[in-house]
Amino acid sequence: MTVLNAFKLDDRTAVVTGGNRGIGRAIANALAEAGADIVIANRNPESGEATADEIASATGVGTFAVECDVTDEDATTAMVEQTVERFGGVDVLVNNAGIVVHEAMETMTLEEWYAVIETNLTGAFLCSRAAGREMISNDGGVIVNVSSMSAFLANHPQRQVAYNASKAGLEGFKNQLASEWAEFGIRVNNLAPGYVATDNADQGAQVAENAVETWEREMLQDRMASPEMLGPTAVYLASDASAYMTGETVVLDGGYSVR
Ligand code: NDP
Numbered sequence: 001m002t003v004l005n006a007f008k009l010d011d012r013t014a015v016v017t018g019g020n021r022g023i024g025r026a027i028a029n030a031l032a033e034a035g036a037d038i039v040i041a042n043r044n045p046e047s048g049e050a051t052a053d054e055i056a057s058a059t060g061v062g063t064f065a066v067e068c069d070v071t072d073e074d075a076t077t078a079m080v081e082q083t084v085e086r087f088g089g090v091d092v093l094v095n096n097a098g099i100v101v102h103e104a105m106e107t108m109t110l111e112e113w114y115a116v117i118e119t120n121l122t123g124a125f126l127c128s129r130a131a132g133r134e135m136i137s138n139d140g141g142v143i144v145n146v147s148s149m150s151a152f153l154a155n156h157p158q159r160q161v162a163y164n165a166s167k168a169g170l171e172g173f174k175n176q177l178a179s180e181w182a183e184f185g186i187r188v189n190n191l192a193p194g195y196v197a198t199d200n201a202d203q204g205a206q207v208a209e210n211a212v213e214t215w216e217r218e219m220l221q222d223r224m225a226s227p228e229m230l231g232p233t234a235v236y237l238a239s240d241a242s243a244y245m246t247g248e249t250v251v252l253d254g255g256y257s258v259r
Pocket of ligand 1: 071
């Protein structure tokens with residue numbers, strides 16, 4: 001296999017949770033450009049369908065959207081069943097769906113804590129279990145969890161303990177799952193972005209005046225990422241280009257974590 005061929009995803013099917021907007025949409029676009037058929041799984045069917053149609057007309061790959069709240073066990077099972085029905089299997093799962101709640105520890109409610117943990121961590125568990133059962137019966141696959149530099153570092157000036165705990169949880173989840181499913185030919189890796197210009201980051205920017213300037217000052221590259229900047233790394237992790245990599249995290253944060 002040539003180097004460039006190793007990045008190709010022809011004849012593969014990739015499910016991207018939260019693929020309708022933000023980072024998920026950019027990842028779905030990139031995987032489609034590499035040749036994968038794409039399933040957009042999110043809560044808002046209209047937005048999911050619009051994104052799936054746009055990707056199909058831009059790249060020519062097969063796409064469809066499935067309404068799926070990643071915290072709903074039955075919905076995650078149904079999402080994989082529909083994917084198998086349409087494309088015959090699941091080769092790649094990108095656990096991207098995520099939320100953040102900006103609230104100080106001393107005033108954060110239990111509901112806010114659970115909402116973040118259930119979306120970011122339990123959602124990855126449910127989707128991976130459903131897709132993984134299918135991958136096991138199909139001799140392998142790839143799981144990519146969108147983690148965050150917040151798994152490793154405190155954020156300033158935001159208050160977001162549930163978010164950071166959920167992303168740190170994804171790191172342990174990835175290590176153990178990579179170990180348990182290596183025998184089935186399933187690779188599990190994390191992609192940990194720094195600050196990326198999306199709705200999620202906009203929420204963070206509103207917690208303090210000059211928040212964006214504060215973050216950018218702390219990055220070696222002096223700027224937030226665009227969602228599209230994550231696409232090539234997602235293709236690398238999803239494809240045979242990373243065939244010998246499992247249980248790892250790729251940090252893509254413009255040098256924030258070494259500041
Ligand atoms: P956005 O807020 O732009 O998008 C969030 C996505 O998650 C939407 O597609 C949303 O779908 C989906 N989603 C949320 N909850 C659920 C749910 N219960 N079930 C299904 N889908 C759901 O966020 P980003 O694109 O910025 O973030 C994507 C991922 O990247 C998240 O995991 C986030 O933590 C992570 N990340 C983001 C960073 C950033 O700076 N932006 C930095 C590091 C990591 P819907 O439209 O249906 O609500």
